[in-house]
Amino acid sequence: MIRFDDVWLKYHHQERGPGALARDVLRGISFKIPDGGFRWLTGPSGAGKTSLLKLIYLAQHPTQGRIDIMGTHAAKISRRDAALLRRRIGVVYQDFRLLAHLSAYDNVALPMRLARRAEHQVHADVTEILRWVGLANRLGALPDELSGGEQQRVAIARAVVGRPKLLVADEPTGNLDDEQAGRLMTLITALNRLGTTVVVATHNHALVEAYPAPRLEMAEGRLTAHG
Numbered sequence: 001m002i003r004f005d006d007v008w009l010k011y012h013h014q015e016r017g018p019g020a021l022a023r024d025v026l027r028g029i030s031f032k033i034p035d036g037g038f039r040w041l042t043g044p045s046g047a048g049k050t051s052l053l054k055l056i057y058l059a060q061h062p063t064q065g066r067i068d069i070m071g072t073h074a075a076k077i078s079r080r081d082a083a084l085l086r087r088r089i090g091v092v093y094q095d096f097r098l099l100a101h102l103s104a105y106d107n108v109a110l111p112m113r114l115a116r117r118a119e120h121q122v123h124a125d126v127t128e129i130l131r132w133v134g135l136a137n138r139l140g141a142l143p144d145e146l147s148g149g150e151q152q153r154v155a156i157a158r159a160v161v162g163r164p165k166l167l168v169a170d171e172p173t174g175n176l177d178d179e180q181a182g183r184l185m186t187l188i189t190a191l192n193r194l195g196t197t198v199v200v201a202t203h204n205h206a207l208v209e210a211y212p213a214p215r216l217e218m219a220e221g222r223l224t225a226h227g
């Protein structure tokens, strides 16, 4: 279960000196997503979608309000437990965040290796998922040698390879064509059917219509619709 209870967020503006606060980018957000749920996160650019996702994957603390992730009160969690919890969350970042010095294969293998999975299992799962996203012939390529869409598919593969309990994806089809976006949705819905909770932020209205699911709709830092 993911639960937000009257959550507010301001970013600190470094250049204005310590303690200076910007305007509220999230304003009184409350919602619940049950385990195994699927939610689209929609709204115009700047509405606060990425900020909300950062709170879900524990990369940001709220200025005010309570957040529970997988039954854990986020503000009360120790650093160590937060790191353990993060390992159960797959994240597709809007800007991919692939490690530049690692191949596609090693980028995707990283979360499994961090989880100390046996190398034969790493090999089996990484090659299978990279084949699924259409990159079987690019395993050794560095991120710089890949197109934007290929990098996005590596980022997706890395997020799902460990079969996370929670998958958070920020505009995961931004660089994909329609066929690849369809394959990604097949992958995500299959994971979701196996019990992974999924939150996908997107501007892709066609995709939202093709895969009906409850929506968290945002505007100017507020939830304008839920469900």
Ligand SMILES: Nc1ncnc2c1ncn2[C@@H]1O[C@H](COP(=O)(O)OP(=O)(O)OP(=O)(O)O)[C@@H](O)[C@H]1O
Pocket: 011, 012, 022, 025, 043, 044, 045, 046, 047, 048, 049, 050, 051, 052, 094
């Ligand atoms: N690190 C930051 N410091 C200060 N302000 C920020 C920071 N990150 C985001 N913002 C501001 O917070 C607001 C919400 O940004 P956010 O990235 O969450 O929106 P979004 O809905 O994901 O937009 P997009 O669809 O363009 O990705 C914006 O006004 C943005 O300028």
